[in-house]
Amino acid sequence: MSVNRREFLKIVSMSTILSLGGVVSISSLKNHVEASQISRNAKALTAKRWAMVIDMSKFTSEEDYRKCIDACHREHNVPHVTDNPKHEIKWMWTDTYEHAFPGNEDKYLSEKIKHMPFLLLCNHCENPPCVRVCPTQATFKRKSDGIVMMDMHRCIGCRFCMAGCPYGARSFNYKDPRPYLDESRENPEFPTRMKGVVEKCTLCYERLAHGLLPACVEAAKEVAAKKGITPGLIFGDLEDPNSEVRRVLNERFTVRRKPELGTGPSVYYII
Amino acid sequence: MYNGGKIIIGLLIFIGLVSFPFLYSGGKATAKPDPKIDTPEILSMPEKERKCVESKAFMKKEHMQLLNDWRDWVVRDGNTVYTNAEGKTFNMSLQNTCMKCHSNKAKFCDECHNYTAVKPYCWDCHLAPKEKKS
């Protein structure tokens, strides 16, 4: 049988295409081990939509904020990039009123509020633009509890989400974050990140799964307990009319950051 | 033969490239990998309980698929508990479950991965157990 060059190339290219098709249809593990089952931890804290109220009156010193931020950054091995502020990584940070609520600033705003450091974090929006723009679903909103999650395994580092987020809540690993971690303070239970991926607050999904409150909420509790007041971070289910969050929202006047953009932030502030 | 010289030179370059890996390693075979599971954590368990999440044969063949699925189930679906065929439950976590027993990453993971030149990027993020340098 003689095959000319043209026919040979046709056969080769067709078989390449077919074999590529075969590779795609890899079956999942569930088929391999049929008896195994996947489930939630029975102790896990669940909600329809997690939300947080930040009561600014409960934070009286820089120290109080520091404790919450530290708890978060230690829990999640967030690198402390000091040599270049352009490459800073922050899950939780503070800024003044005019920067936290741009457009709402007022020349005659009370001095106290003007200089108050507002605790900022990912808003876990109801309608998150970062999720809308992500080309790989590396950032996604969990249907079960509304947390805007990051799948660091899948992120390709295109940074579209950073352009999309109107709250500046996202950080990109411009370099390997490991050298910026203090080994003696790292949390051996949580991973670090690698260079080239975006990260942000995940509302401590890993703690919620084991029945623990978010690290910052826990820290705020400790701060409050020392002073003998109620904690400044109130965490709960926004969809549950009996939750603590809903009780506070019902009793106090609260504001959210940039509600006019229609993102539906889940973080509320009592000023 | 048209362009005989050029063809022969081309062939020589081709043979050189193909045989380079063999020449480079000096024709010696790399030592066969010998992964170890004799960590203090495993040895301190009663003999009967010294079982991995799934059977040894399955883990040997499918651990990468298992880890791949685990991470999706935990990160994306929020399910953290794995119940195996025997009804035993595990917290799905490379760092907090697998490596708690297999605390010898160098002898357990790297041994084979190095041999087969497979470089999974697990350890770019996940913290490996602290091993005493021996």
Place this chain on the structure above:
Amino acid sequence: MLEKAIYGGRRYWVWIFCLLGIIGVGFLAYLYQFKTGLGVTGMSRDVSWGLYIGQFTFLVGVAASGVMVVLPYYLHDYKKFGRLTILGEFLAISAVIMCMLFIFVDLGQPLRVLNVILHPTPNSVMFYDMLVLSGYLFLNILIGWTVLGAERKEIAPPKWIKPFIILSIAWAPSIHTVTAFLYAGIPGRHLWLTAIMAARFLASAFAGGPALLIILALIVRKYTKFDPGKEAIQSLGKIVTYCMLINVFFLGLEFFTAFYSQIPGHMHSLVYLYAGLHGHSQLVPVMWISSILAVIAIGMLIFPQIRKNESLLAVACLATFFSLWIDKGFGLVVGGFVPNPLERITEYWPTLPETLITLAVWAIGFLVLTILYKIAVSVKEEVVFDKYGEKQIKAE
């Protein structure tokens, strides 16, 4: 036909090796970036896209502009463009290749790029951008190669190619519209959140792309025996003129909306770009160069007497090209990030490795373009045209 690319004079090879040299240096810079991370660029937490994405945006326009010669030729039967179409199509191919490379070098985890296909996400504009760009690349390679191949054999192009040509004409505006949607659909970035973003993109593309094509056509005529046609170049000059005017008009609309409404957020980025904001004015000189070049370009282009002089036309086209290159390839992207969503200002300027990588991608684009044009010109030189420069007649 590829074999035509390996026969060339001394000048051809010197040019090729210069490009390869730039590519080599840029490749080393990329290896450095690959190893160290995107921290080697000037980008930051606040300005998270920079030169790479700017170049990508600009080049999508260049790619789309190929339609400006293909459309009149095929839909309006404007025969004068007959000899330019292949140059337009091949320019589109190299521009799309550059676009893809600029996206690639901008990724933090380039090895995971296939995740875009493995986890297709129809709500992300980036997903559609990938689809339309690869589709456009495919169409242009198919059409360019088929038509040129037919020309070499001195036969009419096959009939089945016609539907693909019509499709490519419809496809061209789509690639730039989708690219505009990358920006225009983002809440909270006032400079980009404008309904005329896609229209602005198309106007600037149809000015900048043909301007580049005119320059390339003049170069081709100077150094080869192939003449793309004096009248064709003049017609392209008119297209550049009108589109440049529309582009500047659209920019004026943005200024009006921002400054008559006096909404602070809408003014901030424009103030930052053209006057400096709170003492930060790194981009001001650059943006003014762009504006001055635009004025020069329009001042020259609107007078037919000047436009008809080909050397002056070339100057006007260079001014157009660089004005738009700064405006779209740099200012538009960076301006959208300054001030940041918390109204703080972080400035951006590309670093050396970033510049070298950018130059290398351009060099790859020019290499592809040179090879394609070499092939096209070699074929065209063998074909003799009738006295109107329209139809090919058999060489004696």
